[in-house]
Amino acid sequence: MGDHGPAKGFGRWLFTTNHKDIGSMYLWFSFAMFLMGGVFALVIRAELFQPGLQLVEPEFFNQMTTMHGLVMVFGAVMPAFVGLANWLIPMMVGAPDMALPRMNNWSFWILPFAFTLLASTLFMEGGGPNFGWTFYAPLSTTYAPPSVTYFIFAVHIMGASSIMGSINIIATILNMRAPGMTLMKMPLFVWTWLITAYLLIAVMPVLAGCVTMMLMDIHFGTSFFSAAGGGDPVLFQHVFWFFGHPEVYIMILPAFGIASAIIPTFARKPLFGYASMVYATASIAFLSFIVWAHHMFTVGMPIAGELFFMYATMLIAVPTGVKVFNWVTTMFRGSMTFETPMLFAIAFVILFTIGGFSGLMLSIAPADFQYHDTYFVVAHFHYVLVPGAIFSIFAAVYYWLPKWCGNMYDERLGKAHFWLSFVGLNVTFFPMHFVGLAGMPRRIPDYALQFADFNQIASMGAFLFGFSQVFFLFIVIKTIRGGQKATDEVWDNPEGLEWTVASPAPYHTFTTPPAIK
Amino acid sequence: MSTDTNNVDGYEHYYVPEQSAFPILASIGLFALIFGLATFFNELQAEATGAGRYIAIAGFAMLSATLFAWFRQTVVENMAGMNSVQLKRSYVWGMGWFIFSEVMFFAAFFGALYYVRNLAGPWLGGEGEKGQYMELAKMWVASGYEYAWPPMTTPDEAVNGAKALVQGAGEGNSMYPRDAHNGLALWLPMWNTILLLSSSVTVHIAHNGLKDGNRAKFQGWLFATVVLAIAFLYLQYMEYHEAYVDLGLTLESGIYGTTFFMLTGFHGFHVFLGMTMLLIMLLRSLKGHFSHDDCFGFEAASWYWHFVDVVWVCLFFFVYII
């Protein structure tokens, strides 16, 4: 193939096999989903602004909660990371493209169809999925609205997309590295994605099995989740969380990779403990397979199970701690500047650690009897997901955007976006710890009077945070359309092959592999 | 450093295909397929008729036509020598990880079987730590439910008798050898095991034939493999027929029927897929495709076949024997 540029018109995007095009499509798609999931969240926060039912009926509220969770997890965070992988991994390992470019495009194009189907369930008779993003049986089987069948199939094809995407990423990393790019020379983002892709291939099929069992129970009279026939509703939870727990690490490992790229650049110091970062990532991945039942401490497992899952879960703090300590030590005695990507990366480290601490508290089974299914859990997972996953994605976009489009973003606006988000986020989610501990259950459209004040604060924070993301959209578009030209290196002596090519990165990079030092 | 420069000079271009319409077409086909299927299932549930099945069929047709053209194109590209050694390795990795994902899919169902047999089942029957209060709380055991594997009655039946919504298949109607109705010699799963194990051998011999450049040997043994696969599927059909018609053992017969049919059914479906792959490889070979050092299409199919075989061995052991 020649070195020509992209095709013209809309066909470029429909038919493309170029990893950069596909990466961009993933990122835009993910941002659209982020706004959609965010609007659902705002409906939730608006209803919870004060006690009583004002805006929505409980039935619709449950659909909002469910769709918010599903869209954010499967529509916003995961595709964003796949988009970053598409853009960056070939450039980071010195490959001309992804290993299987056509399949790459297929992985992407399945998603818009899957999410159109998922979102359309909201307009179907009986309403959309209303059983939480964890869709526990039998609420999601015997008692579900008819649209659950569409939901099941939407999950199936999302899973297919993820599996194909992951196969592609693994093949790219293992097979397409430039000569000399040994495994232990790969940037950590590549490492974390290699391990994430492995997790995805291991657990997405289990999710597929899970929804298949639901489908059979609903339509073909099987008894997986019904005690009357000899099955068990709790079986659903085991199968779901066998997928679900690794899934939450799928949403954080690439973020670890991003932080490990950004912090050294702005500390002007090599990453501390590269090798231990790799081993820590691998240990987290391994442990993530044997902790799933910490989401089920209250289902009444035999005590041996309870203890096993408690100990295994606690152990994850060790490798995660190694990562946090490595980042802090990377900053220690560096020469730091605080551009927007670095601000997001630092906030990531601090706030993710706070989320990790609340995770550790949740992992203490007896204490979880009080925390479980309260807003304390909601606070925990938003602290690891929003300043964790979402902030790392913002950091990545600010960090690599000049490489992608050739222009520098406006540093003043970027910093404003950071501070607005940082304040908004903490105002939204920090009070949730308090109402959770004080006893407010999650997934309720209305609450007792003593929770009113903190909920009001949280709702105001949510609107602040939400609108700052519209501001982010503005900044990105402004940068793409013009601005100060970026140099090839963009930053002060950053590490990695992507900085050796021009800005914006040419449509095809590394058609012959680069030499690796 | 010098070795690096060497590598760059001696580097084959990685083949990055031009723009392609296959992905978007396949996505549309897939979408129509699942949308149609979901609609169809809901129509079945509501005892209505509608367009669901036709949308599904159209989607399936579109998806298979696209995939056919897509695979054809990759074959053509390969034969035109456009694929570098490295790209071929990508295909190898791709197939390997795909099979791993299939392994995990089956793992979910085997895991479910383990759970209901060894944990939930005994608890329902009032055994173990989680069963100790079943009697006191007047649950199933209080109406005389007893747990055993294979469970040919359901807890529902113990409580509601003939009015139960979930009826078991009844004593002696399992698929275990002890219930073999026509005697052990005609016990179908045993023959199926023999068929499938020998088919793994025949496909291996076929592979050897190809490596030796002995096309007749290759095609002959590959043909034998396909025949064995079809025989397997036929016997499985017989087995299901017996279950449904003679024994009243169905998908709806409680957890035994559920696990039995889901595990064997998904396996059977994979046998069908593998058989189709092998058949296509046979047809390709008849058209003169493959050479002794470039036959990954066939090798991928044969890996898949071995995988299906291993799943069967597990099935045979966990579903039929113990």
Added chain:
Amino acid sequence: MRLIGKQLASKLLWVLSQVLLLPALLMTSVQAFGASDAAVDEAQRWGLNMTEGVTAVSREIYDLHMLIFWICVWIGVVVFGIMFYSMIMHRKSSGAVPSKFHESTAVELAWTLIPALILVLMAIPATSSLIKIYDSSEADINIKIVGYRWKWQYEYLGEDVSFFSNLATPQDEIYGLAPKGEHYLLEVDEPLVIPVNKKVRFLITANDVLHAWWVPALAVKRDAIPGFVNDAWAIVEEPGIYRGQCAELCGKDHGFMPIVVHAMEEADYANWLAGKKEEAEELKAAMSQTFTMDELYARGEKVYQANCVACHGANGGGGLGPSLVGTGITTGPINAHIDVMVNGVAGNAVMPVFGNQLNNIDLASVITFKRNAWGNNMGDELQPVDILTFKKNQ
């Protein structure tokens, strides 16, 4: 298949518009609504922490929670302290020159082992608490708790006492048409009553979907799983009223199935239990009585409010379930109507089976009520014996 429910679509749009205008709207409306609602005392309003509860177990859990919390705080202080120290001291703008170090096996080993050690220290008390909590042997009283959509049933095993416990907060308070009372959403028509200083064992299960029975002051939270029985226990040390909520998403009214536990001195409890038994006797006697239309109607209305509004609407207009006004079974042959109430609707799990949830008087009255309310005016009535006959003839 109707893909686009127009209603829902327009509803969604309406909600969106409301949401986008919300910050302004709400600031004004808070005052309007909030003013008349019951005041909650200041300490409760800004409640920051887990309750210590009223059982030995709940205090133990509280201590455990605080222990882990403070450990995390101290680790945080150290980690963030070092981080902020370098962010302040090692800035480029203040002329910091970057060092080059990037590895140290000793340090890395230390910060692997020390956290592991801290974890072991946490695991020890956690394990001992868990073992204590799991020991449900030798209870004095057994209460079976069954979760229904959306109410709780309490059955005192061996005592022949059993009743349902429903949300008591009126719809008007929920929809902002009346000021909210002090225990808004946390009040029930009939609380669970237990004696203090006795080991009460709860056997928890569910009738339809998953629920979870949670009372923070007792530190008991157990999922209610249809077909299985979970056990938990508590020895309450102080008489009082303790409130909790369902803690597992169970559908539409998940937020509206509170739990109230009334812990009494033993003598009071004995009295209460005797009273309950007497009530049960009276009820049994009433089964063969004949009621007037008005009595049936009035009782039926109560039963309807407690059990049916959630799905069939305040005026029978429908919701999750179909409308009961002027249509279908409600105005059809009365035997089919009894059948639906006693056996549920075949093939639809959402409409509950009331045959063993409501007694014959309640069944007779709710059917009578429905057939004569909202302009249905069927004019017919049922007596408890009619239900009995129907059940016998099945």
